Amino acid sequence: MKFSSVKGLKESLAGCLLGQAVGDSLGLPCEGLSPDRIAVLFPLPLRQRLVFGRGMVSDDTEHAALTALAYHESKGSPTEFGIALARNLRWWLAAFPGGVGYATLRALCKSWLGWSPASSGVLSAGNGPAMRGTVLGVLAGEDFEAMKELVKVSTRLTHLDPRAEVGALAVAWAARNSRLTFGLGLSPGLSPRLSPEAANAELTELLSPLQAGSELLELIRRAAESAFKKESAAEFAAAIGSRRGVSGFMFHTVPVVFQVLFAYPGDLKGALTAIISAGGDADTTGAILGGIMGAGLGSDGIPKEWVDRLVDWPWNPASLERLAAAIANKLPTVGVPFWGFQLARNLFFLAVILTHGLRRLAPPY
Numbered sequence: 089m090k091f092s093s094v095k096g097l098k099e100s101l102a103g104c105l106l107g108q109a110v111g112d113s114l115g116l117p118c119e120g121l122s123p124d125r126i127a128v129l130f131p132l133p134l135r136q137r138l139v140f141g142r143g144m145v146s147d148d149t150e151h152a153a154l155t156a157l158a159y160h161e162s163k164g165s166p167t168e169f170g171i172a173l174a175r176n177l178r179w180w181l182a183a184f185p186g187g188v189g190y191a192t193l194r195a196l197c198k199s200w201l202g203w204s205p206a207s208s209g210v211l212s213a214g215n216g217p218a219m220r221g222t223v224l225g226v227l228a229g230e231d232f233e234a235m236k237e238l239v240k241v242s243t244r245l246t247h248l249d250p251r252a253e254v255g256a257l258a259v260a261w262a263a264r265n266s267r268l269t270f271g272l273g274l275s276p277g278l279s280p281r282l283s284p285e286a287a288n289a290e291l292t293e294l295l296s297p298l299q300a301g302s303e304l305l306e307l308i309r310r311a312a313e314s315a316f317k318k319e320s321a322a323e324f325a326a327a328i329g330s331r332r333g334v335s336g337f338m339f340h341t342v343p344v345v346f347q348v349l350f351a352y353p354g355d356l357k358g359a360l361t362a363i364i365s366a367g368g369d370a371d372t373t374g375a376i377l378g379g380i381m382g383a384g385l386g387s388d389g390i391p392k393e394w395v396d397r398l399v400d401w402p403w404n405p406a407s408l409e410r411l412a413a414a415i416a417n418k419l420p421t422v423g424v425p426f427w428g429f430q431l432a433r434n435l436f437f438l439a440v441i442l443t444h445g446l447r448r449l450a451p452p453y
């Protein structure tokens with residue numbers, strides 16, 4: 089299956105990055121909360137509420153941008169990509185990001201101490217690699233083998249559990265399929281260009297040779313069934329063992345993302361509302377879902393009120409759009425933001441998160 093033109097790549101990548109950033113910023117205030125607590129504290133409609141009605145982004149957006157940059161710097165060569173991504177993530181960690189998963193923290197410390205990208209990972213099935221999977225699907229999804237290799241390199245840099253890799257690959261596939269719908273007037277979802285049977289066959293062919301692939305395929309089958317029965321994302325999460333919101337375990341996060349993709353084809357507002365209302369790791373679930381759907385919608389398809397309320401640096405709607413344009417046009421980019429500025433931003437972010445955390449302890453209950 090051929091991807092469209094340079095313009096198609098620019099629009100789709102910008103949509104993916106922006107959708108991911110918007111999902112991240114909308115989910116961030118709800119991170120770690122139960123669905124009941126979210127319903128009381130943050131009544132719908134969904135909007136950014138981190139600080140004065142504005143939203144900021146976390147690791148979920150930063151990793152996607154740094155992964156796209158590493159792909160660009162390495163021109164898609166897997167070895168070079170691993171080296172570039174490890175370097176980008178090491179400096180990202182050195183600026184004390186507000187949110188970093190435990191496995192990612194340990195792996196990047198190993199990377200600083202000299203471990204190679206192929207050996208720095210730790211045994212974890214956390215959802216970190218999934219947030220880097222969306223852009224790889226958009227950038228490399230034209231060739232399944234290339235996409236698989238890049239997802240493998242990106243995953244093993246931090247996570248060694250086979251479930252982490254197969255989950256990230258499923259996310260990349262979904263984003264790749266979403267990109268294929270861009271500009272065709274199809275509602276971006278999982279497989280509008282394919283019959284459900286053909287989509288299932290494609291995903292089965294991709295995942296089943298991998299360890300834990302069959303287990304994930306079964307969870308995705310249950311996700312489709314659950315969406316068909318019109319269960320909520322929270323009900324489905326509970327049914328697969330994640331009771332207090334959607335956990336950061338790859339085999340909780342990814343099946344719930346698929347359940348919502350099945351339930352809300354082409355409806356980004358409905359989809360993000362559903363997945364963030366399900367609570368738990370809401371910034372990451374929102375980010376992954378936003379990234380996948382954004383790849384099909386393009387940046388013009390992301391609701392303007394959400395884009396306008398995303399105020400951050402260095403990653404904001406304008407800079408993500410510039411990054412996508414530079415990559416699509418194979419231009420040199422400015423690279424990663426200067427460490428000192430990033431550190432200052434992260435200290436501010438930390439203060440915002442702490443203030444917000446205190447606010448969440450207060451009524452209404």
Ligand SMILES: [Mg+2]
Pocket residue numbers: 146147148187371372
């Ligand atoms: Mg996060």
